[in-house]
Amino acid sequence: MVNTMAFNKNDSRSFLTEEHLLFKQSIREFLDKEAIPFYDQWEKEGEVPRSFWKKIGNNGFLCPWLDVEFGGVGADFGYSVVLAEELEMVGSALVGISIHSDVVAPYIASFGTLDQKQRYLPKFISGEMISAFAMTEPGMGSELANIQTTAIKKDGYYIVNGAKTFITNGFKADLLIVACKTDLDAVPSNDGISLLLIDKDTPGLTRGRKLEKAGQNSSETAELFFDDASVPVGNILGEEGKGLSYIMQKLQQERLMCAIGSLMAAKDMLHLTMNFIKERKAIGKKISKFNNAQFTIAEIATDIQLGRTFVDGLICKHMNGENIITEVSMAKYWITEMSKRISEKCMQLHDGYGNMGDYKIARRHRDIPVTTFYTGSDEIVKTLIAKNIGF
Incomplete structure (x- = not known):
């Protein structure tokens, strides 16, 4: 497999600076060595190995936009664009890395407590921790306001029941952001949905089969099941009822x-x-x-x-x-x-x-x-x- 896109130092897009282009060159050289030679094998095996996540993290490519206090460099969104483009040039199944770096992490950075940020974000950057966002449910489609997974507060915990499907990174994720209904009486216009941070070892959380797809084979997609899963109330992300x-x-x-x-x-x-x-x-x-x-x-x-x-x-x-x-x-x-x-x-x-x-x-x-x-x-x-x- 050959990377057909040669590095162009004269990329004229207005938002790209010389620093962005140097970042682009660095990640392309990294991917040429660490991803392209192995991508076909990953597709056959149905996963991007955890070792690659750690390599890309250790090289400083994950979440560069995060604040220095959490291990980032405070970079702008242009770096996220470069990362997403270079990952896509290797293959679409690397989308899980962009989701981790530029979809899941921003939720914690924007709405998390200081403790949550300190607990998770440095590990997001290093690749030590893989994340996923669990919204879609069987039979729900894109109607987020009609989420059926519930989280009922009891004795210092949220008791979570329900199921999620089509969750990118879900099979390997160490941390899940899970959208749940915490106000069972709320009408859709009043939200009633909350976001919970759920660790992989949470009692009551089980992962179903790794879903077989028509494409993007090495992008792991999972079913998740919650059967009276006990999540500490301190794991709520932001305010209760503001998830939507x-x-x-x-x-x-x-x-x-x-x-x-x-x-x-x-x-x-x-x-x-x-x-x-x-x-x-x-x-x-x-x-x-x-x-x-x-x-x-x-x-x-x-x-x-x-x-x-x-x-x-x-x-x-x-x-x-x-x-x-x-x-x-x-x-x-x-x-x-x-x-x-x-x-x-x-x-x-x-x-x-x-x-x-x-x-x-x-x-x-x-x-x-x-x-x-x-x-x-x-x-x-x-x-x-x-x-x-x-x-």
Whole structure:
């Protein structure tokens, strides 16, 4: 497997400084050595080994945005963008690392007590601790307000009952942020949902089977079951009954990260396909010389450039602290769907070789569809967009 994207010191994106580019070069060199040679084996084994988590942590790539007092360097969001892009260039199954570093950790950094931050965040940075966010439930879909997992306070503990599914990192996670209903009488508009920090060894917590998926094989996805799980009341994250509002506050970054990853997947598919058709022949000439192939490549490149311009603008606004939830929802919906379309076109240009499992384009084609369900299905995201534009 070859990393097709050469390091570009002249990357002109406005939010990237020389320091960002040096970080980009460092993590690319790390991944070239520690991830790319082993990625196919990880896919076969169905997991990214814990040893890799520790290596990437020990090299300073996890949660660089955290404050110095917790082991970070106080870096800006641009470093998170670079990390997500470089991980995606290796393969989509490394998404669990971005979720750990830039989805789960921000909840603790924003809403956790000092004790919680000191207890968990340094281990997040080192890779010693793996984390997951458990929201989705069987039969619930994206309706977070209708969460059925309950947490009832009793004798200094929350007694948790319920089930979660499709939890990225869930099988290996040392710490879970679990969304639970703590006010059983609350109507959806009044929230009633709380976030609990639940350690892996909590009595009453069991993990179901490691879910087999159509793609992203080495990204571990798990079922979680809570049967009178006893969680100390001190493990509540933020205030009781404010969980849904916390989730909505963090949704902007989560959907932006999804758009960034999907865009990089599309960019990788373009480069893979261009390299392939420059060498592959049909009817006596290289495929790249056929008008149809040239038209298709032009269409794909145009889509990617439009997406890149849109997303880069959103990254700058996000870094400036602007509320752009409508725009990032548009980006998440459009770019994940665009990447699916691109995967089909690239598979077609690879002809029969696109169906060969040892070709990266085949894995890309398997991996990309699930992104349309990340952070809410297309239908949920479109509903939010329509509501926010006054329809």
